[in-house]
Amino acid sequence: MNKSLLLTLLACLAAAAQPVRVERLKADIQFLACQPLEGRRTLERGSDVAAHFIAAEFMKAALRPAASGSFLQTFLVLQHRTDPKATRLSLRSASGRRELEYGRDFTVSFPREIQLRAPLVFAGYGITAPEYGYDDYAGLDVRGKIALVIEYEPRAYDPSSPFNGAGNTIHASPRRKLLNAQAHGAAAVMLIPAPNRKRPLRLARGGVVESLAESEVHIPLITLSAETATRLLEEAGRKPADLQAAIDGELRPVRLPLATQAELKLVNAESRRGATANVAGLLxxxxxxxxxxxxxxxxxxxxxxxxxxxxxxxxxxxxxxxAGLLELARLFAAEQARPRRSILFVAFGAEEAGLLGSYYYVSHPLRPLGSTRAVINLDMIGRDEKPSQQTARLIEIAADTSNEINLVGAFYSAELRAVIERENAAIGLRLSDKWDRDAALNILWRCDHFPFLLHQTPAVWFFNGFTPDYHTPADTPEKINFAKMEKIVRLAYRCGRALADQQGWPRFAAAK
Ligand SMILES: [Zn+2]
Structure with a gap:
């Protein structure tokens, strides 16, 4: 064999992707879903066992421990429950003082107890979005005050809205509103249900909530019932619907002087703390x-x-x-030709409690976020999407989804999306952006890609969509469509390889 032919052959071998091994996907899913792991609940043993299993698999793949010498990036979680009786909120204005009832008129939860008395300032949607030339806080002083804001974003259901049409942008999320209010010095955010809301708001009635002990959010979010909000705004001379229409009409902030003081006392009926972890390995x-x-x-x-x-x-x-993540780690680690950029494999903990692991990660990144070029997040990649109670009358689901995967958040990087589309040419899945085009169920901020989007890092969630078995005892391993899952993992592999090797990287860009 001549030398150049040999070199060509070697190059081909190096470039040829290792096959995804379905039996390994199956084995890992069966283990993670097994009875002894008791549903892998955060702060319970099953979740800890799962984390150690993942660490062991990363070790077998010869990944490097990515959290200062360990595979485990440990963080503290607080469990707390608002005391519905002892927690009080009152509003005081010229017309007198009104005591509100927790669970009926308002809801709030926060990991530590709060005593707060401050004036309310109406701050529109509470959005600062230079990319759309929109700023509810322009010329507004909310320091030490409570920012009263309407939920979601202007023209939320208008397909021609600059705020990503009928889909959400990051600005519609409560998290972004909290961070923005906090950056402007507010003491709290008080959320008004959007008057054009399509479904009535159900206030949470004091269940146990989990929060990060070290969160980047330091101020509480108080949610008002529609009735309470209406009364409050009408006292100031505006109906909520008119106020919203005025902002939406001009896409300009509207000022509304309020002469209302709020007094909040938040008491937790119970709270405990415990540790959980993200599992991180580096290639x-x-x-x-x-x-x-x-x-x-x-x-x-x-x-x-x-x-x-x-x-x-x-x-x-x-x-x-x-299982997809573990398989990707094995495939990349087994490659002869290592990728040019580094690849970090992270299994997040405490997602179901509110993306706690990924929120912790972005405030304690193991690799600088400024040079993190792309994030591919896998959550629910094994089933065919089916209409369910969740989605009924909200969004149209194709009759046959056995070859379809949803991309969520991809509209924040057209270049990342282009890479996925190009690599998919060799795989042939149908890529759907329906969850990006529709605000239904607020899918944009319901998974671990989202904290990265908040930090201007291109991130996409591969998501098969809901089934009637979602969050029920019927979400079992034998229902997984492994043929489809194999393709999704292969697509993720190809995208990761391309992103790690290509000149340049996808930019984060405001969705227009
Ligand atoms: Zn999930």
Whole structure:
């Protein structure tokens, strides 16, 4: 064999992707979904066992421990429950003082107790979005005050809205509103249900909530009932619907002087703390000029535990994504030719409790976010999407989804989306952006890609969509469509390889 032919052959071998091994996907899903792991609930043993299993698999793949010498990035979680009796909120204005009832008129939860008295300032939608030339806080002083804001964003249901048409942007999320109010010095955010809301708001009635002990959010979110909000605004001379229409009409903030003081006392009936972890392994890049840059694959491994004595196996949610993540780690680690950029594999903990693992990660990144070039998040990649109670009358689901995968968040990077589309040409899945085009169920901020979007890092969630088995004991391993899942993992692999090796990287860009 001549030398150049040999070199060509070797190059081909190096470039040829290892096959995705379905039997490994199956084995990992079966283990993660098994009865002894008791549904992998955060702060319970099953979740800890899952984390150690993932760490062991990363070790077998010879990944490098990415959290200061360990595979586990540990963080503290607080469990707390608002005391519905002792927690009080009152509003005081010229017309007198009104005591509100927790659970009926308002709701609030926060990991620590709060005593707060401050004036309310109406701050529109509470949005600062230079990319759309829109700022509710322009010329507004909310320091030490409570920002009263309407939920979601202007023209939420208008397909021609600059705010991503009828889909959400990051600005519509409560998290973004909290961070923005906090950056402007507000003491709290008080949320008004959007007058044009399509479904009535149900206030949470004091269940146990989990929060990060070290959160980047330091101020509470108080949610008002529609009745309370209406009364409050009408006292100031405006109907909520008119106020919203005025902002939406001109896409300009509207001022509304309020002469109302709020007094909040938040008491927690119970609280306890415990530790859980993200599991992170690094495959160092081969190119000295690029190896400081990072591509992230992620998937959450926790689930919801047991319900009324029954196992919630979470086979699709998200043993499937976790198994996909482990398989990707094995495939990349087995490659002869290492990728040029580094690849970080992260299994997030405490996603079901409110993306706690990924929120912790972005405020304690193991690799600088500024040089994290793209995130591919796998959550629910094993089933065919089917209409369910969740989606009924909200969104249209194709009759046959056995070859379809949803991309969520991809509208924040057309270049990342282009990479996925190009790589998919060799795979042939149908890529759907329906969850990006529609605000239904607020899918944009319901998974671990979202904290990265808040930090201007291109991130996409591969998501098979809902089934009637979602979050029930029926989310079991034998229902996984492995033929489709194999293709999704292969697509993720190809995208990761391309992103790690290509010149340049996808930019984060405001969705227009
Ligand atoms: Zn999930």
């Amino acid at each position: 160092e890049g081969a190119d000295p000029a690029l190896r400081e840059e990072t591509i992230i694959f992620s998937a959450h491994y926790d689930h919801l535990g047991m319900r009324e004595g029954k196992l919630l196996p979470g086979a699709d949610d998200n043993a499937s994504g976790t």
